[in-house]
Amino acid sequence: MLHLVLAQAPDIEVLHWDYGRYYIPRPVHEELVAIARSMGANLRIETSPLYDELKRQAINVMGRELIEGLLPRLAQTEGFDVQFVGLRAEESLKRRRRLKRREMICPKLGECWPLQHWRWLDVWAYIASRDLPYLSLYDSRAALLGYERARFTTLFDPEFADLGAEADNVLHWRWRNL
Template identity: 50%
Template sequence: MNIKEVLKQWAEMDVHKTKVEEARQIIAKALATHQKPYVAFSGGKDSTCMLHLVLQQKPDIMVYHWDYGPYLMPRDVEKEVIEIAKKIGTQNLVVDTSRLYTSREATGIWYREFFGRVIKELCQQGYDLVFVGIRKHESLKRKRRVERGEKLTVIDECWPLQNWTWQDVWAYIFSNNLPYHSVYDKYAPIVGWDNARFVTFFDPEFDKIGASNLDGVLMWRWRNTGGSSE
């Protein structure tokens, strides 16, 4: 039995079903107590689950996606992210990017743009809550942030998947037949489905976990020829 079939069985466990219901209740409460929420969608496995759950309760919610640009994200990889959002049912998709991407020195622009321009614009438009797909099991840093209720900006944050494990995430995706990024099928056989992540490529931020080394093998065509990442 392969890992996908095993995780489909995990979806039948009461412990998983309880977490899914908890996530739905968290979403329902957030929607009832805020006037204009939006979903932060990266295209990764966690935000894919979260987006599906939120759209079930608010199909017309604004879904915000940041495009890191061609120097950190291959164009075919980015295109697939948009396709996934639409396949899941997104009706109101906003794709944003920095107008400063002019060289390979793009790392860090995301932080300056998002915490500067983007948040200011979202506040001006009246957004008062963002659904974010972070989980306590991802890292001690995120566990502390969730437990302390620490939001990154002035906009309130809601974390529906806060208590989910990696098994819960993949179990939800496979049991609901959700589309997920093909990058995982490339990286998971090497690092494991528990460690496979969808992040920017050749990004110094992730050197500490060896991401660039693996990128150098699996994404060599994009980095060395400027062609497709396939």
């Protein structure tokens, strides 16, 4: 989605939320940042100290700290007026319902959902047809999960265990014997 946004507004400030080292391994985070910068993103990285304090018990920190805290503050104090959301209806029933009801994540900001009707094949076709960089872990994880289910935020978070998340560097039980 970053490429789509930058194609329309190359100077836009891009906010990246860092889930912390206990949820996103540092090599993965560093690769994400490097990819964004290689695409020319004016990158701003934010996080919460709660990730380091609570470690793997940092449940719903993004909701409280980013969605309920930082985003409304940015709208009020720094003039942020829109966020681009990369959720897709195909990803889950909950997301389909959210999109159908047009439930906003942060009502203080306008929202644009450019990928909402894209299928996983559309995402990969866009990436491949433009020779865009992507996280290297997708290649290894997709072999186990399928490209339609491999999303970096769900790979390491126990809240997403039913989607194939890894917990504490142990491959999800479903895939251990493959």
